[in-house]
Amino acid sequence: MIELTINGTKHELSEGKSLLQSIESVGLSVPKLCYHKALLPYGACRLCLVEIHQEGRNPSIQASCSFPSINGLSVFTDSDRVKKARKIVAELLVARCPDSENIRRIAFDLGVGEPRIKKKNDDCVYCGLCVRMCEERMGRDVISFSGRGPNKKVEPPFGKHNEMCWSCGACNFICPTNKVVTNLTSTNPLIPIPNPFNLGLDSKPAIHILYPQAVPNTPAIDREKCIHLNYDECKICETVCEAKAIDYLQQEEKIELNVGAVVLSPGFELFDPKIKPELGYGDYPNVITSIEFERILSASGPFSGHVLRPSDRQTPQKIAFIQCVGSRDAERDYCSSVCCMYATKEALIAKEHIGSHLECDIFFMDVRAHGKGFDEYYQRAISSGVKYIRCRIPSIKEIPYTKNLLIQYLTEDDKKVSAEYDLVVLSVGMEPPKSVKEIAKTFGIELNEFNFCKTSVFNPVESSREGIYVAGPFTEPKDIPETVMHASGAASRVLSLLSDLRGSLIAEKEYPPETDVVGKKPRIGVFVCHCGTNIAGVVNVPDVVEYSKKLPDVVFADNNLYTCSNDTQEIIKEKIKEYNLNRVVVASCTPRTHEPLFRNTIREAGLNPYLFEMANIRDQCSWVHMFEPEKATEKSKDLIRSAVAKARLLEPLQKSYVSVTKAALIIGGGLAGMTSAVELANQGFEVHLVEKEKELGGNLRHIQYLLNGEKPQDELKKIIQRVNSINKINVYTQAEIKSLEGSVGHFKTIITTNGTQKEFEHGVVIVASGAKEYKPTEYLYGQDTSVMTHVELEQRLISGNEWLKEKKKQPARTFVLIQCVGSRDKERPYCSRICCSESIKNALKIKEISPNANVYILYRDIRTYGFRESYYTKARQKGVAFIRYDEDIKPIVSRNGHGLQVEVFDQTLRVAIEIPTDFVVLSAGVTPDEGNKTVAQFLKVPLTSDGFFLEAHMKLRPIDFATEGVFLCGLAHSAKAIDESIIQAQAAASRAATILSKDFIELEATISQVIEENCDGCAFCVEPCPFKAITLIEFMRNGVVKKMVEVNESACKGCGGCQATCPKKGIIVKGFKLDQLYAQVNAILGA
């Protein structure tokens, strides 16, 4: 150790460092230009000058980067002499390179504006960074200084391009004046490393964090591009990383795991549109894929959220979206299910970004808006001016000079149109992963005809091998909510399989008893983090520490190099004991990532974890005010003052627990309800299955055959048998819910079943109350026996089909199937999702029985999503005629002397057609059950405007309600197919098991609390509570009626809406009390 006196303060410092390093290690900053941590000091720029006092010598001015730290030195970093010397240097630098922003900024910070001497307008300050970089780190030595005095310049040997240069660009990167040094050394252009997260639209370094919100948020080295790993040079990242976290020797590890089940969710890959050269992708820069456009729209994307086209970075004014690129073609006879909606979304977001004047044309075949709420979204896009053009375009041509794109197409009324677009977005479809065959081989599972994983309708999460489950688009293209459901469904199957082993690998952690701090004066410890140089490079940490020591109730403050490191956790624990601290403030980074760590640390030292507060001086000071160190330091002090002010008022908080009744109530005994029941029972939980009808089975009872040949009635029998044979399932038929009270963990329900009353307790509720077929009032339904719904047709087709078979005296019959009956209209604006596939199923059945039968399907859009598409193709091949009608000109069904007649205006041919027919079949949609309203009221859960149940989040939480402990599945959620109902039902079981598997539920500690003496029962807070957790109560106290509110602790999430509504401080949020927030505001005011 050596002793240095810096600006009058003595410091004990380690040996062997330069003076600059020593000064920086105590948190002081020195201006510098030619210094770089990864390069040898050069002493060229003279900005890092300091004044040195050495015994027996005159004071001198020296460049601190190249002067050693000698024991006993006294150094001044900001004496007048130093400042003056630096100013002269800075002025000379500005005069040489007046156009360099970097140099201007350095000079400005030193108080230099315009130079007094003649400007040289050079682009080089002779700092030698590029020369040293090339020599020391890249080992190339391609560039050096030549000439002397005024003739000195940076150049390669003989001033010629040099083949030693590998165009790595390190010289350009390090140059403070942004000179393109590689122009001197090589004719080869730099080859940027494409950033895969932005689909190569921008570049990345050879070591980087995959994307801003990556988990783990740690950089990784790109092995292929790393200069060190490939050429044994560079190693800059190792030198720069203060945490010493770089390990070049790290190798791929093989890890053996013993598992009882496997879930495969390898996802999908995007179709590569280069396979279709007519679209010009890859050749024309302004033809991009939808996922590239998604990145362009993103705030964290390549253009920071500005919508620009690749060729010239200009804002496009007219965009075309081409649908079904790599879907619904001869090679890929399936629909990717998501492209119609994402194109619609991208068009709307682009219009939001660029302005409503942006023209967006979507070229499509059928708009497949079959998801929940999608049709409304599609209508919104139309009313916002997004144009949908029904045409599969043959090709895209580029206009050479403008790089605009030309699309020629036929309009619906047969007009040829040539349209020019600034940008074309290809809505690329989903494909199975390229490694799918390898995956199949490794795991011994079967694939289907499209190379997705093979599953069946009634076992949608099972692969062909027992114990291997599948989730996501690996089985079929699907949207986010379906993927989330599928994953939860797979989890449920695993939970059933391994229910005996649940929790067997969990080890509980033990903590010391908590110190009692109530009523004691706060004793606060403040730990200020350097975060290497991340904070200390800008913020004057020693100054901040000294400041913190003076704040009220602060008894200890110190700085740490990395406060999050293991050894600092030990230091924090020691200091808590040593100074008897009862509150801890850490000034470092964001509580969003580090609060749990520090809370755990203070808990290990016997403090309640809520006696902790953070000041985020990295993300809010040093990183965002990099060029204003003084102001950043002042702001850091303000933030710490605010944190300390809050810490003084912190109270120990305890999480409360509610015990869990390990039983589930399932409302609805259809396919979904029964599936959930079996799953939960298999996982070891008791189930109360409540069905309002006489028998179990719901809508599945009416489905006789499926598109793929599976037999639903056999499956239904099996599942009913299973439900009846499991002891843990209590089935109540002809049941009605009379009351339902309680909240997550402990509900109590009273029902009547077959005339008797039953009462039971349960911890969760699954709503599987189903939906029903729409009963048409149109198209002569109910007036003419030859007009029926598709479910009725199905019954007739299965119960003896002699009436349909072609015989001598019985010619082939004619059927007209009308789609969208009771769907996609004013009254029911949603799509019923299943009717297109159902009609095609029935059409194929008719054709099977009577090949010459005439089958017409009158449709608006055929929505055979996923693999259902191939049956649409098959139906066309079998001669089923598809006629498209428009909502405004609906078909007319009439009966005259000759029989039934359907008139329809064919939108494709643009002519009115009359079809004499034997039967009219109506594709009646799915309508919600009227009983939903009652269930919703019992459970305090919302319904959509269509009358289906509304989940917590349309995309990410499709099975949960916002109310904890209540889950949703099946048709009660929205119209869906059999496999989708099963998946959602299994998913609901696995979500329910997350609660039922616990003995107690831990509740948030930072939730609302009523302050009895302040609350007068005005009830202003009751209505705004998003969780309906507040109720008004009245009781007698001392002979008078007292009114006040009560918080249901298991429902409250601590959002604080009540606190902000209360005029009397009668309700607060623990940990974010109004007084604590006031203390922060006052502290910021400086009071």
Add this chain to the structure above:
Amino acid sequence: MSKDFEPKIIAFCCNWCSYAGADLAGVSRLQYPTNVRIIRVMCSNMVHPNLVIDALTKGIDGVIMCGCHIGDCHYIEGNKSAQKRADAISLMLEDFGLEPERFRLEWISASESPKFAQTMKEVVDTVKKLGPSPYC
């Protein structure tokens, strides 16, 4: 009005979106003026109108309340309530003789770091133009 007027501004940021957006601005090294002091709240819905008015009448020059975009609220629709409250706050400002521009509500998601930096810049510029709070 002094040319070097450096306003003090408080930003109430919700934990789930805007505070995360501010964090990302840090990670992305987006530079914005140093005048803003962030107070973390769990939801924009938590900010009591008195807190805003008291801050502005005690010497804070501007207040911005940031939450998740409508539909993204961690607490279902806390931000909608915050919106209503913000309208009420704007009305109250007039009674206190404060310019409406001193208070602002903005939705900033966790990924919108450029928007966060830009908004803070705008708020500081606006308040600089207005000058110090009349209560200073």
